[in-house]
Amino acid sequence: MERFGIALLLLVLQPMQSCTVSRAQFSSNYTDESALLTFKSPITSDPNNVLGSNWTENTNFCEWVGVSCSRRHRQRVTALELPEFGLHGTISPHVGNLSFLKVLNLRDNNFRGQLIHEISHLRRLKVLNLHFNCLEGVIPASIHHCRQLQFISLRKNEFSGSIPNEWSSLSSLSELYLGGNCLTGTIPSFFANMSRLKSIGLAENKFHGNIPNEMRNVPSLERIQFGGNYLTGTIPPFLFNISSLQHISLDCNDLSGNLSLTSPTGLSNLEILSLATNQLRGNIPSYLSNFSMLTELWLCSNQFTGTVPATLCHLESLTTLALQENQLTTEPRSPELSFFTSLTSIKSLETLFIRDNPLHSILPDSFGNLSTSLLQFVASNCQLIGRISDGIGSLSNLNYLILSGNNFNGSIPSTIGAMKELQRLHLDGNRLEGSIPKEICSLRNLGDISLHNNNLSGSIPACIGNVSRLQTMFLQSNSLNSSIPTSLWSLDSLLFLNLSFNSLTSLGVNIRAMKSLETIDLSWNKISGNISITLATFQSLSSINLSRNSFSGPIPESFANLRTLDFMDLSHNGLSGSIPKSLEALSLLKYLNLSYNKLSGEIPSGGPFANFTAESFMKNEALCGKPSLQVPPCSGSRTRHFPYKYVLPAIVASVAIFIALLYMMLRKYYGNRTQAQSSTYNLLDGIEHRLFSYQVLCNATNNFCEANLIGVGGFGAVYKGILFDGTNVAVKILDLQLDEAFKSFEAECKVLRTVRHRNLVKVISTCSNTELRALVLQYMPNGSLEKWLYSHNYCLNLLQRVSIMLDVAFALDYLHHGQLEPIVHCDLKPSNVLLDEDMVAHVGDFGIAKILAENNTATQTETVGTIGYIAPEYGSEGRVSIKGDIYSYGIMLLETFTRKNPINEIFTEDLSLRQWVSASLPHKIIEVIDQGLLTAGGDEMMSSTQGIFVAIIDLGLECSRELPEERSDIKEVVAKLDKIKLQLLRN
Numbered sequence: 003m004e005r006f007g008i009a010l011l012l013l014v015l016q017p018m019q020s021c022t023v024s025r026a027q028f029s030s031n032y033t034d035e036s037a038l039l040t041f042k043s044p045i046t047s048d049p050n051n052v053l054g055s056n057w058t059e060n061t062n063f064c065e066w067v068g069v070s071c072s073r074r075h076r077q078r079v080t081a082l083e084l085p086e087f088g089l090h091g092t093i094s095p096h097v098g099n100l101s102f103l104k105v106l107n108l109r110d111n112n113f114r115g116q117l118i119h120e121i122s123h124l125r126r127l128k129v130l131n132l133h134f135n136c137l138e139g140v141i142p143a144s145i146h147h148c149r150q151l152q153f154i155s156l157r158k159n160e161f162s163g164s165i166p167n168e169w170s171s172l173s174s175l176s177e178l179y180l181g182g183n184c185l186t187g188t189i190p191s192f193f194a195n196m197s198r199l200k201s202i203g204l205a206e207n208k209f210h211g212n213i214p215n216e217m218r219n220v221p222s223l224e225r226i227q228f229g230g231n232y233l234t235g236t237i238p239p240f241l242f243n244i245s246s247l248q249h250i251s252l253d254c255n256d257l258s259g260n261l262s263l264t265s266p267t268g269l270s271n272l273e274i275l276s277l278a279t280n281q282l283r284g285n286i287p288s289y290l291s292n293f294s295m296l297t298e299l300w301l302c303s304n305q306f307t308g309t310v311p312a313t314l315c316h317l318e319s320l321t322t323l324a325l326q327e328n329q330l331t332t333e334p335r336s337p338e339l340s341f342f343t344s345l346t347s348i349k350s351l352e353t354l355f356i357r358d359n360p361l362h363s364i365l366p367d368s369f370g371n372l373s374t375s376l377l378q379f380v381a382s383n384c385q386l387i388g389r390i391s392d393g394i395g396s397l398s399n400l401n402y403l404i405l406s407g408n409n410f411n412g413s414i415p416s417t418i419g420a421m422k423e424l425q426r427l428h429l430d431g432n433r434l435e436g437s438i439p440k441e442i443c444s445l446r447n448l449g450d451i452s453l454h455n456n457n458l459s460g461s462i463p464a465c466i467g468n469v470s471r472l473q474t475m476f477l478q479s480n481s482l483n484s485s486i487p488t489s490l491w492s493l494d495s496l497l498f499l500n501l502s503f504n505s506l507t508s509l510g511v512n513i514r515a516m517k518s519l520e521t522i523d524l525s526w527n528k529i530s531g532n533i534s535i536t537l538a539t540f541q542s543l544s545s546i547n548l549s550r551n552s553f554s555g556p557i558p559e560s561f562a563n564l565r566t567l568d569f570m571d572l573s574h575n576g577l578s579g580s581i582p583k584s585l586e587a588l589s590l591l592k593y594l595n596l597s598y599n600k601l602s603g604e605i606p607s608g609g610p611f612a613n614f615t616a617e618s619f620m621k622n623e624a625l626c627g628k629p630s631l632q633v634p635p636c637s638g639s640r641t642r643h644f645p646y647k648y649v650l651p652a653i654v655a656s657v658a659i660f661i662a663l664l665y666m667m668l669r670k671y672y673g674n675r676t677q678a679q680s681s682t683y684n685l686l687d688g689i690e691h692r693l694f695s696y697q698v699l700c701n702a703t704n705n706f707c708e709a710n711l712i713g714v715g716g717f718g719a720v721y722k723g724i725l726f727d728g729t730n731v732a733v734k735i736l737d738l739q740l741d742e743a744f745k746s747f748e749a750e751c752k753v754l755r756t757v758r759h760r761n762l763v764k765v766i767s768t769c770s771n772t773e774l775r776a777l778v779l780q781y782m783p784n785g786s787l788e789k790w791l792y793s794h795n796y797c798l799n800l801l802q803r804v805s806i807m808l809d810v811a812f813a814l815d816y817l818h819h820g821q822l823e824p825i826v827h828c829d830l831k832p833s834n835v836l837l838d839e840d841m842v843a844h845v846g847d848f849g850i851a852k853i854l855a856e857n858n859t860a861t862q863t864e865t866v867g868t869i870g871y872i873a874p875e876y877g878s879e880g881r882v883s884i885k886g887d888i889y890s891y892g893i894m895l896l897e898t899f900t901r902k903n904p905i906n907e908i909f910t911e912d913l914s915l916r917q918w919v920s921a922s923l924p925h926k927i928i929e930v931i932d933q934g935l936l937t938a939g940g941d942e943m944m945s946s947t948q949g950i951f952v953a954i955i956d957l958g959l960e961c962s963r964e965l966p967e968e969r970s971d972i973k974e975v976v977a978k979l980d981k982i983k984l985q986l987l988r989n
Contacts, residue, residue: 047090049917499817541760565758763846870904893963
């Protein structure tokens with residue numbers, strides 16, 4: 003009976019024990035699930051809506067994206083991995099409740115705040131990767147409780163303070179990356195206690211002091227990255243005896259001493275050695291040739307002396323040899339750089355930098371035998387002498403050839419034409435003579451040529467127009483003669499042209515409008531004849547120098563069209579006539595020199611002329627004006643102007659009678675016309691343009707026929723018109739039923755009267771009375787960017803899209819920085835970007851633009867822009883600034899390359915275009931790029947341009963940051979896009 007009772011008791015207890023186990027397991031499940039949901043709570047932005055749609059209680063949390071659970075310990079989270087998800091917010095302390103967690107990977111997000119101490123509760127943690135976030139404050143010392151940690155990466159954050167001494171107990175640590183922060187102090191000696199440590203990355207911080215000798219006791223080191231700090235002292239010899247090292251980077255410090263070591267025994271596995279930008283001296287040691295696996299050797303910007311060891315030829319895997327900015331010399335009693343001969347055996351060499359060394363030697367013929375894999379050779383300012391070898395043509399894959407500032411003589415070898423991949427050719431500052439070889443015209447990838455300061459003679463090759471990608475041409479200070487070849491004016495990509503200090507005799511014939519040219523210098527030549535009026539069509543010109551020539555005739559009135567001009571020197575010529583008053587419209591002009599000519603008449607006083615001094619006008623024949631300009635007053639003597647006393651009144655009377663008769667005839671002819679049809683007045687004071695009546699506009703648009711309708715906007719409609727002389731125009735008619743239309747018309751006129759730029763839609767005229775408001779604008783035959791993006795009949799390639807967005811950036815730069823009072827467009831979007839016949843982009847529609855008062859950075863407004871493009875501070879506060887335009891530009895940049903409108907149906911309150919794109923960087927970028935760009939180029943195109951896509955999208959994200967002060971300046975945008983465009987042209 004007693005046994006029966008015991009058995010019964012056991013039977014009763016059994017299910018209770020089972021129940022207890024189940025509840026314990028449930029408790030563990032609940033703890034981890036609760037911790038994950040709490041982790042999700044402070045995340046303010048989830049661009050892909052992964053956590054919002056996937057992390058729900060309807061599914062098992064072990065199946066959530068980024069969550070891994072253990073099979074051994076059921077339902078316990080072992081890994082939380084959400085890299086590159088674009089998440090914004092803070093890291094919840096409840097992460098510390100995931101007690102079975104081994105991997106925490108939140109790299110490449112936007113987590114802010116301090117690193118939580120609760121991570122120290124994760125005693126099983128092996129991997130902690132928070133690379134590339136916005137974390138700040140000191141690094142918690144308590145992390146040392148995670149004794150199993152093997153990998154720590156806190157790179158690219160904003161941590162300060164020193165590395166905690168408590169971390170010395172992390173004996174299992176294998177890789178430590180803390181680069182790109184603001185850490186201070188010295189490099190800890192306790193690394194010696196970490197016997198498993200393989201990689202230490204501390205670059206780009208503020209560490210000081212010496213490299214600790216205790217590190218000799220770390221037997222398994224493979225990578226040391228200490229560059230970009232303030233380290234001093236010498237490089238400890240033990241570093242060269244650690245056989246496991248593969249990468250040593252100590253560049254950009256203040257290390258001193260020399261590398262003279264006694265037979266180092268290690269570094270048989272070393273691949274990268276970077277000691278650049280220090281204070282190292284002495285000879286380059288020959289033992290470097292023992293590092294047989296070396297691929298990159300960076301010794302530049304030090305104080306090394308002596309010769310380059312010929313034994314470097316044993317480095318068969320070397321791709322980069324950078325020795326520039328030292329005090330290296332040639333071998334004693336050797337007229338040639340013999341180490342070049344030794345380098346010919348390195349078939350993998352791609353980059354060779356030796357510039358700014360006093361080599362004082364001859365470049366040997368063996369130079370042409372260097373590997374055909376060589377891409378960049380830079381040997382400027384090396385005191386090289388002799389001729390440039392014909393063998394240079396053998397370097398068929400060379401991109402950069404920089405030999406500036408030497409003492410080369412002889413001619414430019416014609417074999418240079420075989421270097422088909424050459425992009426940059428700098429031979430300036432030598433003693434080269436003879437003519438420029440015509441073979442240079444076969445270098446179709448050439449973008450930059452500098453041959454100035456030589457003794458070159460003859461003519462510029464007539465075929466130079468074949469070098470269609472040329473952007474920079476510097477040929478000044480030579481002895482070139484004859485005329486400038488016609489083909490030069492066909493170089494549409496040319497930005498900078500300097501032909502000064504030669505003996506050129508003519509501008510050539512058939513000069514074409516060069517839309518991209520920014521600077522032209524033809525001074526100190528022998529050019530005669532009139533100044534070509536075609537120069538006035540160079541829409542981007544900011545500097546023109548025609549001084550010290552033999553130009554005659556008048557200054558072209560049309561120079562007033564060069565609205566971006568800030569420098570003009572026409573001095574020391576034979577120019578005659580008066581100074582065009584129209585030049586007063588050149589609001590950006592800062593320097594003007596018209597001295598030593600034969601000019602006469604009154605010196606203009608308006609616009610920039612108010613700031614010019616007497617030096618701008620001295621030594622002319624008969625100029626008059628203000629006494630401060632040291633010229634006679636314009637009233638003159640009575641004797642000199644005596645005939646006009648009688649002739650002028652007669653002329654005036656005749657003209658008055660003619661006008662009166664003409665007025666009566668016209669009044670009779672148009673007597674039945676309404677006031678609305680005959681009354682016009684000018685709202686664009688200060689701009690030369692034609693005046694049109696209502697009847698002219700009716701005739702031009704066929705009575706505003708619907709067939710001529712181009713588009714309809716918020717304040718009216720735009721019609722295509724053809725004037726009586728055949729000129730195509732766009733006529734913008736405002737809807738006067740809308741009160742806002744009046745404000746829009748006045749705002750647009752106010753802006754357009756002050757601006758003129760090649761990338762802004764040009765206003766031709768206005769027509770305005772009590773019943774009509776109309777603007778006559780430059781007609782854009784290729785329509786809007788919006789049409790090209792979303793039409794099935796059109797497709798813009800990558801270069802076209804980059805060029806269009808660069809044009810828009812130029813326009814914004816002019817609006818924001820090219821005026822005394824900055825102009826904010828306020829409604830930048832693809833429909834307001836119009837394309838002319840050459841696909842050059844022009845920004846239009848200034849109906850809600852704002853002109854900021856001088857020295858003001860922002861203003862308030864109740865005007866609303868277009869949803870999707872409005873900056874946050876614009877929509878919420880009505881605060882208008884140039885940073886609002888930058889935001890709109892960033893959104894439009896993203897739209898242009900993704901072909902996704904910011905108000906596309908896929909975007910909601912929880913997912914914007916910016917968030918969607920941000921989550922793709924960098925590895926999923928192809929998923930968001932417009933498929934039209936990808937399918938057109940195939941796999942090869944995708945592979946070669948993925949980096950360009952990343953750069954463009956990243957630029958769009960920088961421009962569209964939430965806080966105005968964090969957005970890029972438009973000048974930075976121009977520089978980055980220009981670099982991208984150049985890269986595309988080179989490809």
